[in-house]
Amino acid sequence: MDNGFDSASDDHAAVRNRCYRPATPFITDRRQSVQTMTRTALITGASGGIGSATARELGEDHDVVIHYNSDREGAESVAADVRNAGQKALTHQCDLQDPAAIETMVETAREEFGGIDVLVNNAGVLHAAALETATDDVIQQTLRVNLEGALYCAREVLPDMRENGRGWIINISSTAGTTGSPTDAAYGASKCGLIGLTKSLAKQYTEEGIFTNTVAPGPAKTKMYAEERRPAAREKSPINRLVNPEEVAEVIRMFATTESVTGQTLTVDGGISL
């Protein structure tokens, strides 16, 4: 059957037939097939920083669910920009420490948009607490928001992605996850865990057309990376500056459209960790 995709081998053609079901019955150009489908992206922690830059980036051609926890104003401002760009936007509040609230968020998105095609697990917390002084609350919140939240979000969106035969999951880790954190072991552990999650999902679901990758930013110009830490990071950086959230968002877009890269981690740090 001519499904409009280049055929590298019969095996690959069989996988593609399962992966891509064009919205229109006959589409001859492969890139066009992906680009013309209106896709929906759920971005956690999209009220500010890297998440809001990602929502604006993907919101140029995706409908977007803008998740937030406490910053409703920030989320609404991002939603207004997405709507101005001509796409649909839905804001949704939930604490990612609550699995039931995550289930409700994805159910709400399903009712509004019919399912999620792209999940960006971006929300995160950093306490910069040395392990011997870290309280139970700090350790648990770090792991729950940064790692468990991503697991639960992925669990909730996977059934729709499998049903549709396509999906993109991007986990936002950190160089703290690839090289370790000198100041916060719980943060480093949570971010390293995301890389394991990425590889596991890629191993299990790529055959079904679901691509999972990790973006690992270095020091980025957001409220998470406090002003007083910035001069030292600048000094260490070959580009002599912090990375901008928009630059991370561009890399996230690449992983939100890939049809071949999966299970990978891409560092976006201007070369600091080289």
Ligand SMILES: NC(=O)c1ccc[n+]([C@@H]2O[C@H](COP(=O)([O-])OP(=O)(O)OC[C@H]3O[C@@H](n4cnc5c(N)ncnc54)[C@H](OP(=O)(O)O)[C@@H]3O)[C@@H](O)[C@H]2O)c1
């Ligand atoms: N900035 C950096 O230097 C850097 C470096 C490496 C990796 N990262 C990673 O990049 C991601 C984005 O960070 P950012 O720099 O953009 O930080 P940010 O501006 O502080 O954004 C963090 C986001 O996470 C959300 N969040 C916090 N606690 C939450 C909770 N309990 N439940 C749900 N959402 C919660 C926040 O929501 P509200 O504001 O609405 O409460 C906010 O939208 C994080 O995963 C971070 O670890 C950042």
